[in-house]
Amino acid sequence: DQQVKQNSPSLSVQEGRISILNCDYTNSMFDYFLWYKKYPAEGPTFLISISSIKDKNEDGRFTVFLNKSAKHLSLHIVPSQPGDSAVYFCAARPFGNEKLTFGTGTRLTIIP
Amino acid sequence: EADIYQTPRYLVIGTGKKITLECSQTMGHDKMYWYQQDPGMELHLIHYSYGVNSTEKGDLSSESTVSRIRTEHFPLTLESARPSHTSQYLCASRTGGGTEAFFGQGTRLTVV
Numbered sequence: 571d572q573q574v575k576q577n578s579p580s581l582s583v584q585e586g587r588i589s590i591l592n593c594d595y596t597n598s599m600f601d602y603f604l605w606y607k608k609y610p611a612e613g614p615t616f617l618i619s620i621s622s623i624k625d626k627n628e629d630g631r632f633t634v635f636l637n638k639s640a641k642h643l644s645l646h647i648v649p650s651q652p653g654d655s656a657v658y659f660c661a662a663r664p665f666g667n668e669k670l671t672f673g674t675g676t677r678l679t680i681i682p
Numbered sequence: 683e684a685d686i687y688q689t690p691r692y693l694v695i696g697t698g699k700k701i702t703l704e705c706s707q708t709m710g711h712d713k714m715y716w717y718q719q720d721p722g723m724e725l726h727l728i729h730y731s732y733g734v735n736s737t738e739k740g741d742l743s744s745e746s747t748v749s750r751i752r753t754e755h756f757p758l759t760l761e762s763a764r765p766s767h768t769s770q771y772l773c774a775s776r777t778g779g780g781t782e783a784f785f786g787q788g789t790r791l792t793v794v
Binding site for chain 2: 613619659668674
């Protein structure tokens with residue numbers, strides 16, 4: 571039973587445009603959500619996070635939106651740059667729990 | 683930049699061999715984790731530790747074992763490697779009050 575789902579395995583976006591990566595979850599106990607970026611043969615790098623008490627968090631070109639009623643979060647990257655080409659993982663954790671549950675990732679390709 | 687290191691980066695080993703994957707962090711983080719990831723799949727938590735002398739099993743059953751004798755060191759051992767153990771192994775750490783986990787670069791293990 572996959573509790574964190576990233577239904578788009580891949581996404582291609584023109585350089586300079588907005589990239590939107592989506593993530594759905596089923597566990598209503600999740601209260602903290604994170605996005606990681608991963609290059610091939612590297613470990614994941616933390617990008618941005620959001621607590622369930624917020625619905626938006628912004629850091630530079632990256633913004634994460636959380637819709638708790640829909641159990642949906644999204645990562646917006648604007649403007650998209652070639653260096654953003656990577657696999658993006660959504661992850662979630664219940665309050666007071668060590669276990670971070672990951673989605674299967676979305677491969678983002680930025681087209682120059 | 684996170685200071686968490688994994689060695690080796692790549693390992694090809696024969697069936698039945700004993701192997702230890704090393705993970706060290708210089709950030710003084712209490713909590714450390716081992717994840718396993720197959721290509722195109724999500725990261726699965728296989729072991730975690732709250733601190734020295736603390737180890738717990740994660741969500742994914744694994745034949746590996748871990749130890750935490752020092753804060754900075756969290757090695758993973760396979761007593762008898764099998765082809766089914768072929769995967770990427772990712773180590774991570776975070777502070778007790780922190781939110782995001784920092785990942786090492788991973789060890790890609792191939793058992794032939």
